[in-house]
Amino acid sequence: xKPRRAHRRTRAMSRSMSRTRHPGWGAxxxxxxxxxxxxxxxxxxxxxxxxxxxxxxxxxxxxxxARAPRDIRILxxxxxxxxxxxxxxxxxxxxxQPVLATSRERVLYAHEALRACDQVEGVLPTSVAAPHYRGMxxxxxxxxxEAGYALSVAVDRGDATAEARQTREVLKMLHMGGAEDRR
Amino acid sequence: xKRCLGLFVLLATAIGGCSGGRPGGHPLAxxxxxxxxIAWHPHPDRPGDLPALSGLFAPGAQSAVAWLPxxxxxxxxxxFALFDGAGRAVSFSTRRAFVQGIPIAGGDAGVxxxxxxxxxxxxxxxxxxxxxxxxxxxxxxxxxxDRDAEVHFSFASRASGPRWRPIDPRAAAGDSFSYQxxxxxxxxxxxxxxxxxxxxxxxxGAEAALAPGDYGGRVxxxxxxxxxxxQEWRLWIAPLGGVPAGQRPxxxxxxxxxxxxxTRRAWQKELARGIGFEIxxxxxxxxxxxxxxxxxxxxxxxxxxxxFPGNPFQYRDYYVRDGARVVRxxxxxxxxxxxxxxxxxxxxxxxxxxxxxxxxGQLDGTGEALWAFGQYVSLARDRTVGRELLPSxxxxxxxxxxxxxxxxxxxxxxxxxxxxxxxxxxxxxxxHLLGTDAWGLAGLAAVRDIEHxxxxxAKSEALAAAHVEGRARLLEVWAREASRQRHPLPAAVERGAxxxxxxxxxxxxxxxxxxxxxxxxxxxxxxxxxxADGLPTTNSGDSLHMYLGFDLTQTALRRGDRSxxxxxxxxxxxxxxxxxxxxxxxxxxxxxxxxxxxxHGTYAAMLIDLxxxxxxxxxxxxxxxxxxxxxxxxxxxRGPIRMRHAPTSFGLLDLLxxxxxxxxxxxxxxxxxPARMELPVEWTITEVTPSGARSAIxxxxxxxxxxxVGASTCDIQVSxxxxxx
Numbered sequence: 001x002k003p004r005r006a007h008r009r010t011r012a013m014s015r016s017m018s019r020t021r022h023p024g025w026g027a028x029x030x031x032x033x034x035x036x037x038x039x040x041x042x043x044x045x046x047x048x049x050x051x052x053x054x055x056x057x058x059x060x061x062x063x064x065x066a067r068a069p070r071d072i073r074i075l076x077x078x079x080x081x082x083x084x085x086x087x088x089x090x091x092x093x094x095x096x097q098p099v100l101a102t103s104r105e106r107v108l109y110a111h112e113a114l115r116a117c118d119q120v121e122g123v124l125p126t127s128v129a130a131p132h133y134r135g136m137x138x139x140x141x142x143x144x145x146e147a148g149y150a151l152s153v154a155v156d157r158g159d160a161t162a163e164a165r166q167t168r169e170v171l172k173m174l175h176m177g178g179a180e181d182r183r
Numbered sequence: 184x185k186r187c188l189g190l191f192v193l194l195a196t197a198i199g200g201c202s203g204g205r206p207g208g209h210p211l212a213x214x215x216x217x218x219x220x221i222a223w224h225p226h227p228d229r230p231g232d233l234p235a236l237s238g239l240f241a242p243g244a245q246s247a248v249a250w251l252p253x254x255x256x257x258x259x260x261x262x263f264a265l266f267d268g269a270g271r272a273v274s275f276s277t278r279r280a281f282v283q284g285i286p287i288a289g290g291d292a293g294v295x296x297x298x299x300x301x302x303x304x305x306x307x308x309x310x311x312x313x314x315x316x317x318x319x320x321x322x323x324x325x326x327x328x329d330r331d332a333e334v335h336f337s338f339a340s341r342a343s344g345p346r347w348r349p350i351d352p353r354a355a356a357g358d359s360f361s362y363q364x365x366x367x368x369x370x371x372x373x374x375x376x377x378x379x380x381x382x383x384x385x386x387x388g389a390e391a392a393l394a395p396g397d398y399g400g401r402v403x404x405x406x407x408x409x410x411x412x413x414q415e416w417r418l419w420i421a422p423l424g425g426v427p428a429g430q431r432p433x434x435x436x437x438x439x440x441x442x443x444x445x446t447r448r449a450w451q452k453e454l455a456r457g458i459g460f461e462i463x464x465x466x467x468x469x470x471x472x473x474x475x476x477x478x479x480x481x482x483x484x485x486x487x488x489x490x491f492p493g494n495p496f497q498y499r500d501y502y503v504r505d506g507a508r509v510v511r512x513x514x515x516x517x518x519x520x521x522x523x524x525x526x527x528x529x530x531x532x533x534x535x536x537x538x539x540x541x542x543x544g545q546l547d548g549t550g551e552a553l554w555a556f557g558q559y560v561s562l563a564r565d566r567t568v569g570r571e572l573l574p575s576x577x578x579x580x581x582x583x584x585x586x587x588x589x590x591x592x593x594x595x596x597x598x599x600x601x602x603x604x605x606x607x608x609x610x611x612x613x614x615h616l617l618g619t620d621a622w623g624l625a626g627l628a629a630v631r632d633i634e635h636x637x638x639x640x641a642k643s644e645a646l647a648a649a650h651v652e653g654r655a656r657l658l659e660v661w662a663r664e665a666s667r668q669r670h671p672l673p674a675a676v677e678r679g680a681x682x683x684x685x686x687x688x689x690x691x692x693x694x695x696x697x698x699x700x701x702x703x704x705x706x707x708x709x710x711x712x713x714x715a716d717g718l719p720t721t722n723s724g725d726s727l728h729m730y731l732g733f734d735l736t737q738t739a740l741r742r743g744d745r746s747x748x749x750x751x752x753x754x755x756x757x758x759x760x761x762x763x764x765x766x767x768x769x770x771x772x773x774x775x776x777x778x779x780x781x782x783h784g785t786y787a788a789m790l791i792d793l794x795x796x797x798x799x800x801x802x803x804x805x806x807x808x809x810x811x812x813x814x815x816x817x818x819x820x821r822g823p824i825r826m827r828h829a830p831t832s833f834g835l836l837d838l839l840x841x842x843x844x845x846x847x848x849x850x851x852x853x854x855x856x857p858a859r860m861e862l863p864v865e866w867t868i869t870e871v872t873p874s875g876a877r878s879a880i881x882x883x884x885x886x887x888x889x890x891x892v893g894a895s896t897c898d899i900q901v902s903x904x905x906x907x908x
Contacts, residue, residue, distance in 0.1 A: 092356050093343040093395040101352040102500045103541040104486060107532050114535060142544030144602045145589050146536050174603045174613070176595040181614075181677050 057081045072120045076129055079116035082109040083137050113137060128157045132164055144171045219279040219289065220469055223761040234775050235278060235761050237288035238782050240495040241307035242453065244316035245483045246422045247495035249780055250288050250303050256320060259351030259496060260423035261376050262344035264398065267294050268335030275301065280762030284476030285450040287443070297324040297332035297408055306434050306442040309449030312484055317432040318420035321439040326408040337403040338418060340369060340377060343395035347778045349497030355424050361391040362399030369400045374425030378432055381416030382406055415439065453479060458517035459827030462794065463816050466756050471794050473763035474787035478512045479521065481784055489524045496780040503529055503541045503548035505785045507555035512788035514830055515795050519563035526559045530575045537582030544605035547684055549579045550622030557629025561832040569633050580630045583623040584649050596676055599656040609721065614677030618684020620657045624650060625692040654694060671704035682709060690737035697741040706735050715771055717754025729758060729765045733789035740796055740811040745863060748797060749813040755790065765790065798824060801832050806858040809840060814863040819845050831855060848899040852890055860888045862901065870900040
């Protein structure tokens with residue numbers, strides 16, 4: 001009951017104030033707002049003065065590729081940056097930790113990297129780098145058939161890198177099993 | 184002008200009033216003995232005591248607080264410790280867990296000549312929204328009735344904590360830390376990590392360049408408490424990583440008593456949304472309560488949606504292999520709303536080719552996501568979500584078929600199997616994990632059934648054929664490898680893999696029947712050589728795995744082995760935390776969980792599944808009732824076994840079973856499908872007395888009663904060993 005009575009009194013006071021239109025209340029309101037703004041400014045100043053964080057390469061490359069969506073150089077760099085962050089680790093108080101906290105972020109980054117590869121091929125259908133990169137990404141994520149297929153495409157387009165050849169060989173060996181397992 | 188000044192003073196007072204509130208009243212007033220489920224002695228120096236942890240979490244919150252066995256509090260980033268006047272860590276001689284699994288914990292300690300009562304929780308108002316929740320620790324020092332008491336203790340904090348303690352990847356990075364305590368605020372490197380309320384707090388002064396394991400921000404409290412009175416101090420623990428210095432705990436002005444009452448109400452309301460489930464065994468009840476609270480409450484709003492991390496602490500990440508079990512458990516406890524969200528989370532991990540993969544190399548995720556989809560649609564009977572997710576599920580099913588086809592074309596030892604995988608998990612191997620194929624089969628079966636239900640007959644038949652072919656190929660490989668590896672159902676084509684998903688082949692994957700000799704041999708081999716103290720061993724045998732055994736227990740249940748089920752459940756609960764929660768891996772020697780902090784979501788989900796199955800499970804076109812219930816739960820004088828609105832794949836079930844007197848079991852059922860009630864083999868049914876004149880209830884042999892669809896009430900007369908008729 002008490003709050004309700006207080007509420008009614010406040011509304012009555014408010015009506016009374018609006019009827020009398022006393023000029024002092026307006027000034028008080030302005031003063032209060034200024035005081036509040038001052039408190040807001042000074043109390044939060046240390047936060048605003050905090051040093052700027054290191055620029056996030058993924059954010060920068062996303063912005064760049066949005067500006068130039070057909071620039072395969074930027075798209076390739078974006079795919080690289082996204083994929084690298086999936087596996088990137090840091091030492092946090094003596095322990096190795098992933099930079100991206102959850103698998104959701106890691107998987108989303110990998111998918112975005114794959115889309116960037118698709119975009120590269122949209123601009124340059126004979127790209128060697130795009131399938132090469134896609135293959136390496138799939139291999140690292142443990143999807144060997146997808147990796148093998150992408151690397152085959154890369155090789156068909158002229159990919160002569162040792163990395164592509166070695167990865168395909170390793171995948172084939174793991175597919176077929178070791179000598180001990182074939183016995 | 185006077186009025187202007189008056190308003191200004193009023194405004195300033197209002198702002199000041201918001202910046203800090205004083206706790207008032209005894210925070211535990213109104214709490215009775217019946218509010219605590221259990222009290223125990225957690226001091227690690229006391230031999231025989233289980234190192235126990237109280238997990239403090241709240242739905243929606245992105246971080247949690249662990250009250251560790253040594254009495255410290257840990258939020259994944261900072262440790263908060265309490266020391267007595269002599270600088271020794273305060274040990275809580277008792278620890279209490281709240282009823283119904285609600286994550287509110289209490290404890291008692293002595294500081295100088297005062298008794299210190301602690302209560303810790305994450306204040307929650309019941310709102311299901313994104314929140315960076317603060318933890319609250321209330322400490323109340325009480326003086327004896329006949330004399331004043333001198334209270335002298337101190338708080339300190341440190342980044343990290345002891346070596347090897349898990350650190351959340353979102354925690355602040357840094358090689359060294361500076362601390363500052365000012366007007367109740369504890370700052371670390373300029374960010375607010377804690378807020379202390381209460382009188383006589385004297386800071387030690389600013390401390391800079393402390394190593395992660397060093398305590399800083401020490402605040403000493405020296406206060407005289409008058410005879411018969413008490414004084415409260417409150418420590419608010421910021422979300423991990425701290426918050427900007429200008430922020431404050433949102434609930435600062437509210438009393439502990441109010442926050443406690445509100446949090447309790449919110450949890451009770453949340454838990455009342457699920458099924459009603461009563462078990463006449465306090466240990467099992469405590470375990471199930473803790474499991475339901477964790478399964479329902481370990482959810483956060485993040486990335487614009489609701490997510491279900493596998494554990495509030497170091498597993499604050501998403502694993503499809505855990506999430507699939509959680510989807511089923513959420514359905515079983517009557518929360519299809521949460522289950523649908525958890526299910527959609529799984530399909531967010533779907534890759535362009537159709538595979539569902541949350542962690543590198545865990546190819547079982549595809550089959551698991553499809554199986555979870557099947558569980559959801561079957562238990563929630565929700566065709567809408569079925570239609571919504573069916574295209575994604577069909578892509579997943581197609582991926583499995585494509586992979587089988589490709590490996591078949593390649594030939595070799597793994598022809599017709601899913602690709603090799605490197606899950607970096609409990610399998611401890613890289614290779615063609617045959618449990619992954621078994622999960623794939625379960626996934627195909629789920630999509631096949633949903634397609635059939637939704638009228639896509641041709642697609643369903645195609646999947647049925649693929650399932651038959653895939654199963655035949657898997658069994659062929661298993662037969663070959665069994666003789667080569669001298670293992671009834673090896674974990675992988677490659678030697679050396681640890682048993683994992685191959686133990687799930689009968690339950691839940693239904694690739695082989697529970698009675699199949701291969702399944703029996705696998706279970707026998709596991710129990711003979713890879714179990715200790717009633718639980719599966721892991722690592723080099725020095726550790727016990729707390730949820731790896733559940734599927735074998737479920738298999739034994741479906742084989743009618745009630746005594747094994749009872750023994751397995753007893754072993755699980757004996758190794759659980761005193762509050763009923765369970766972890767993942769514990770050391771066999773002292774049950775220490777080390778850095779793998781409980782509670783674990785998969786343990787909770789699988790415990791719920793097991794206890795539900797003990798009361799009811801689906802078999803063919805009907806239900807099996809009470810097949811795993813220990814005879815002592817049905818002893819005269821015990822409380823009822825009761826389920827209200829329990830989801831089954833046939834619809835909702837109501838069940839009550841209780842022995843009002845010796846040799847009589849009173850049963851009240853509302854069944855969505857015909858059911859067979861299986862009573863302990865030691866019992867002999869002598870007569871069944873239905874309540875209605877006409878009844879289709881039938882006795883089937885000495886130990887079983889058949890019930891028709893719909894409502895049934897009856898008294899079952901039995902003769903039990905040791906009981907007079």
